[in-house]
Amino acid sequence: MARAEFKVTMSKQEVVAAALPLQEHWLPLSNLDLLLQPLDVGVFFCYKNKQSMSFGSMVGVLKKAMAQALMTFYAFSGEVVPNSVGEPEILCNNRGVDFAEAFADVELKELNLYDPDESIEGKLVPNKKHGVLAVQVLSQIRV
Template sequence: MGGGDFTVTVSRKEVVAAVLPVQEYWLPLSNLDLLLPPVDVGVFFCYKKPHDLTFGSMIGVLKEALAQALVSYYPFGGEVLSNSAGEPELLCNNRGVDFMEAYADVQLQNLNLYNPDESIESKLVPKKKHGVLSVQVTELKCGGVVVACTFDHRIADAYSANMFLVSWAEMAQSKPLSVLPSFRRSLLNARRPGSYDPSLDDMYVPMSTLPPPKAPQSGDDLLINRLYLSQPNSSVYSNH
């Protein structure tokens, strides 16, 4: 079977929000985040057929754990909108995460993981249309499962996305979160505001205050730079 020679049928779409209410507020992006274009990144995980769980029961566990994880990772349940200045900002409003259930008529062993652009992208990894995060859980013909996520890279880099995935997995196993995220921007403020000595102002002057350049006079000692190119396989010499 070719890498992308299979069909995927989406059987259910819903939105999973945090299990607890979240106070709505705006979270501005940093200057570095504003440099990034609106790019989405995807990640997927493949699992063999479980012996003691049906696909329906796995879906229920994943959705319940996702709703619990979004309580601590509430920005992942928000959406990016434009502020009055036209800049993107994250609105933490508990909009929720788009969650899709699907079926693919392909065996796990036949997935061409050496070329995921052909076999995985746009088939098993969802396209994010709304919000910050989209999830697709796909049952394979052999009973295996593929769990895929698509993140807004402006909101989640690789490190923060990995933190969320680990916390989601811990919730699914009824474990406490090993690491709690922090969204307090004040932690990045300098303890001692930066300052500079006034003497630094004497090191620079405006270009407009410089006298106009003088025309060269005969007899002036001018610096002349010449480049000489020799025959092939030779070097370039500079004479000053």
């Protein structure tokens, strides 16, 4: 049975930056980016838990891999700021990606995936506060 009411408890919030320092520079947005209204896209992935790896170990591997990937995809560790004429641009300053660890007291089969705004948005998918990208890793717990 689908369940909309469940609790997500944040256990840790931090910022993951690229593994090596990057030279600060600006990237302009494309003409399409400037013409269209800003749109944040939330993506929700589910993976089967490996019993051989603890949640903390898995989070450590993910953060290390993200820091390595941000060296190539450095724009994701920047932030959108207005340029001198007020148009948004990406400041590639290695600010980092907001990274949150959390626990949810719901099983996947209990989520109402027919109405993701009700069950996922803001709970299982993080709201972006700063920067270009936000990541939230959840472990399911039963109480």
